[in-house]
Every structure is written in C-alpha cells, then in structure tokens.
Amino acid sequence: MPDALPELVITGPTLADFEDARARVSEAIAVTPMESSRFLAEVLGSPVYLKCENLQRTGSYKIRGAYNRMSLLSEEEKTRGVVAASAGNHAQGVALAARQLGISATIFMPVGVALPKLQATRDYGAEVVLRGHNVDESLRAAAEFAASTGAVFIPPFDHPDVVAGQGTLGLEMLDQVPDLQTVIVPIGGGGLISGVASALKQKFAAEGRTVRIIGVQASNAAAYVTSLRNGAATEIPIAFTIADGIAVRKPGALNFEIIRESVDEIVTVTDDDIARAMLVLLERAKLVVEPAGAVSVAAILTGQVKDSGTTVAILSGGNLDPMIMERVISRGLAASDRYLKLRVMLPDRPGQLARVAELISEANANVIEVLHTRHGRNALISQVELELSIETRGPEHVQRVLTHLIEAGYEPRIDI
Template sequence: MMNIDDIITAREKMMGTVHQTNLEYSSTFSKLTNNEIYLKLENLQKTGSFKVRGAFNKVHSLTDEELKRGVIAASAGNHAQGVAFSASALNIPCTIVMPKGAPISKIQATENYGAKVVLEGETFDDANNYARHLQQETGATFIHAFDDEGVIVGQGTIGLEILEQLPDVDAVVCPIGGGGLIAGIATAIKEINPNVKIYGVQTSAVPSMKRSVAERNPIMVNALPTMADGIAVKKPGDKTFEIVQNYVDDIVLVDEMEIARTMLLLLERNKLLVEGSGAAALASLIYGKLPLENKNVVCLVSGGNVDVNFISKIIERGLVESGRYSTFKVILNDKPGELEQLLHELAVTDANIRRVIHHHAGKDVLPGYVQVEISVETRNKAHIEQIDWMLKEKYMHVEFI
C-alpha cells in the first residue's frame, strides 16, 4: 500500500515540471464564513488543474515496455490534459476518451498536447468503459483518472505543500469525484498530522462517494446534469473508497445554485476563473455545510478549465440568483407614451435597463395591447421586490421570469 514516503518521492520526481501552487489568504471569504480561509490555487497549476500531478507521477513510473505501447485514459477533461501533457514530455502515443458533452476548451487543450481524442458516452463512466475496451484492442497502458496508486500518490503532493505553507492548518476541504484527490491529500496530511480534519464535498447531482460511505461499499448512483463535470463520477474507486473511509472525517453536498454563486464570487472578489468542481469546496463553507468556526481552513480550488462559452452563462445565472439581474413581463396599452412612462418609473427605482423586447402577439396579449419583456440590473433581492411592488401597483399582468 502507498504511504507518505511514496508521496515524498513523487514530489521529488515532479520538481521543476509541476508547479508548487500558491496558498492565498482570502479576507473576503474569511469574513463570509467566520474562519480564516486559505485557497490552494490548483486552478493556476500547469494544464489548469491538479490532475497533472497524478498523471505525471503515474506516466513517469511506467516501465519501458509500457511506455512503448503508449497510454490511454478516460476523462471529463482535466485528467485528459494531465495525461496528454505527461505523454508529450516523453514523446509517446496518447489516446484520451472523453464524454460527448466535455467542454470544447478541454478537448482542444488535450489535442494541443498531441493526444488523440475520442468522444464516447454521456458521462465519465461511459467514457471510462469505452477506454477499457480500446485498451484491450490496442494494448496501450491504461492510466486511470483516480483509482490508481500512482495517481493518488501524485495528488498527495498537494498535502505536503499545504502542511509546509500553513503548518497550523485545522481543516482541509476538498472536492470529490472518484476520490483520487482527497485520497492523496488525506494520506499525506493524516500520516503527518492526524489532528487535521479532512472534509470532502460533492455535488448533490452525483453524490457517489457520500452514498458509498453511508452504505460502506462503493456503489453506482444515478447522475443528474451538473456544471461540476470534473466531479461527476457515478461510482468511486475501490482504492480511493478505502482511503476515504479511513481518513476523511465527513462528506457534504452542495447544489448547482451554490456552485454557480461561488464561481461568480471567486471571479468577482478574487479575480479567479474557477470551474464548477473547483468552486465546490469553498461553496460548502459559504453555505454553512461544515461545522467549522474560527479555524484555519484550506479550500482546494482544484481547477480553472472553463469553456469560454459557459462563462457568460455562469455569470448571468449567478447574477440572477444573487438578485442582481431580473427579467419581467408587463402588459401595456399599445399607444405612444406607455413604454416611456414604464421606463421612467423603472429609472426612479435606480434599475439599470439592459434589454427591452415587444411582443404584439401571444396568448396573454389582447388586441390593442402589447407585452413588454424587460431585463434590468438590480442591487439585490430587496431591490427586485421593490420593483415588483411598484409594477403591480400600477400595471396589470406583471410576471417576473
């Protein structure tokens, strides 16, 4: 079984190639959570996520015969880039199977490292099954995304860095998909300082590790759509499950709204572009999922590979959820001056108008009337309630979307 000496050896192996990422104190999130919050910025790691650590350690531990056959892996995106980067450094063939819905940015980045990308299935588990099939056909060496000791050991190097950067750390909060990241970190930290609490965070859309721990056996769960594709794993690994059982103190869940709001907060307050899985750990603290107060807490920001087309959707969704953007429909008389009067009344409330659309036809629009759809920037939910009250006092058929 792997141990702390293996993790120390892995760290020596990757020095000069894999970054030691910064541990950044955040006064904003410390105030929000009533803790001292430190962000471990693996979103600034080479290839944009922590995954390169495990992939690099595993690939550079292969025999010459295994390297000759090339490597193959399945990934939602981040492990793909880590394996492709590591394979390109050794100039060996690399095939990556990714789910069909993988972000375009992750697909392109993987191809840019020289890997052949095959799109198969709807989830990581589908892609993983197909990659196993290809591996049997080609004889390539399979690099598992999480359930492999070499990969787990590589991820554990983060734990060593945390203990050096913050010796008096009280707790570490880490996202969980298949469990490779938290298994490595927990092994490193608990074997050096067992008093440090280790907490895992999953999306409520795919709570595979939490359910497995509750049932004391790795189980398959149904996967709902989630923006946290990096932790959307329907069944944890056998090796990672055993380590999590031994070393992880608790696992909590966050939902899609909490993830979206946290992504927006990280972008707005800390100028950090973070993917859904990378925001999950911090979301659990912001929304009070963990019994921590006045503690030195490290949150793993595990990755920052966000599809550019997805960023605007996250920003808009986060603004809506925080009460800073709203859309409503109102029925007006279809005559001059009606719209001008409505816009004036909105201006009095200090709402900033972003979009106006006229609907002259529709099931709720009678002859002689027009339905106006207006999107506005607002300060908060109380501001939206003020606008709602004002509109319903003056107009019929007001509907907030």
C-alpha cells in the same frame, strides 16, 4: 492530560509513498499560489486561504496523479504507450505527463467535448480519438483499445499511484499554511480528496495533531453521499450539473475506502451555489475557476462549513469553456439577485412601455434588454406582455423594484 488521538487506519499509500511521489512530480508541476481571502474570512469567521490549482500546469491538479503513475511504469510498459478517457482535465494531465516522459498517449474523448479542452489535449501531443457521447462510453472505448493494443490504461482516480500523486497537493499546502486546521476539497471520483486527506491525516498524526477534511459534491451528482449512507460504493444516476468535472456515477473502490476512513464530512451544493461562488472568485479574488473547482468556496458561502479554524479551500481547476463561462456568470448574477428577469402584463395602448421604464429608473435599476410581444401565453387580447432583463444590486434592491411596480398598479412576475 489531553485525550489520546484516535488510531489512524491506513488504506492505500503511506506517508512515505506520498513523500516519494512529491519528489517525482516536482519535475513536472508548478508550486501553485496560496492566496488569502479577506471576503471569505469574513463569511466564515476564520482565516481562509485559496489553494490555486486552477493555475497549475494544464489548468488542474490532474497532472500530479497522471505523472506519478506514468513515471512508475517499467521501460517495457512505456514502450507500449498509455491510453486514457476524459472530457477534459484528466486528458490534459495525461497528455502533458506523457510528453514529459517521452511516452505516446492516446486519449478517448466524447464527441461533444468542449473545443478548448480538445485542442489543449492535442497541443500537448496526444492522439485524440472522439468516441461516444459521454465519458462512460469513452472509457469503454479506451478499455477496448488497451486490451487490443497493450497500451497501459491510466485511470483518473482509482489507483494507488494516482492517489499518491494527488496527495502531494496536501503536503504542498502544509508547507504554505503550517497551521491549517480544515481543508475543503471538491469530490468527483475521489482521487483528489482521498490523496489529500490520507497524506494530511498521516502527517498530522505523526506530529500529534488533528486536521479536519470536508468534501464537497454537486447536489445533482452526489455519489459519495449515497455510498457512505449505504456503506458501499454505489452507482447513482447523474442529473445535469454545471460541475461536469465532478459528475461521477460511482466512487472508486480504493478512493471510497480511504474517504470512509479519513474524511470527516461531505456536503453538497447546488448549481446556483456554484455559479455564485465562481462569480465571487472572479470579482473578489480575480481568479477564473471552473464549476467543479469552485464547489469548495460554494460550501463556505452557503454556510455549510462552520467553526473550522484556519481553512484552506482547494480550487481544483480552471479549465472553463468561454461559452459556458458566459452562461455561468449570468446564472451567478441571477443567484446573487444582481440580474432580474421580469414579466409584466400591460394594457395595449401607447405610453405603457415608457411608463414601466420610468418606474424602473426611479427605483435606480437599469434595463438591459426588453421583449415586447402581443403573443404571450397569458396575455388577453387587449394586453401585451413585457419581458425585462434588469441589473440590480442584491435582494433589497430587487424588492424595491418589485414594490415600486406593484404600487404603480402593475403585477410583475419574476421569470426563473
């Protein structure tokens, strides 16, 4: 006889709540594609599918929770309008949901918000107020607006109706991959993973099966790692991360309890890991994914997910500022050893620049940028400093370039 399944503790929405939410949000969302990935399957050793919420309306899963919450407002509440605060995806989700439901929406966004996200939120019909220099300051302004006007505040993650809406993604994935065994989910405040984990755990328990849920956070913004270790939702300082969409200081109270009960493991990835994952998705899957949405793939590429069986990695969003995209691609190339910056000290005499270029050519690398200066900080009066940006083809090729220069008598230094 097989061992009995552990009793499932249910906090927050029930399976019936998730199914009811699915019927509601179907009015507003797209059923996003589920793409298989041969490349990631080779890395993991198991079938891997990509759930493309980057192709969802508004460019992320956020429309699910926002629409479900707002569709449950009373008629009196709808007449008061809604208010939210966000630097991007939640703003767009609330704005579109409000337009679909005929509700006026005011969105507070930080002063430095990316122009594409600002314009998209306005295009969906919301009134945008730029207030504060970060999301925390925008949230305070939104709370003050709600208190003074009576507008209903729509939280980004810490509400059962929002969790139920996000959990509809789990039920949708199960329709597309009935034999899924592991789901990898990005974590910020916890709305998405608490919904997906709870919906799937309840569904699988009802069928006598189990499913493994793995959450992924940016290493510079891992509030859940700290909170689970402390046994309580804990606020942490946030260092810079390119995955700003999941850079949340403190878990939601409801989300934390659901995650503590339903999520099997949480791992972290660095910015370099994320940039490399974005590059892989762009090249191999032809998908544009924002940093926060790519952390699930980064966890696979870094070997932090193993022995997982049929696996679904959620790509939670695709709202990527083109200006950031250029920088992230460069970082991803560097992290993959396909873009190399070198500094080389040369004797200040004719022919040295040409000689270095010749050596790099002999190593089958391509120079794309050169800075030649007598004002390098470490240069002697008889030297010049050469800074080179070079296209390479991976770690072995990088080593070949370096070795070729060293054997010719130069001392190249990699510029981080």
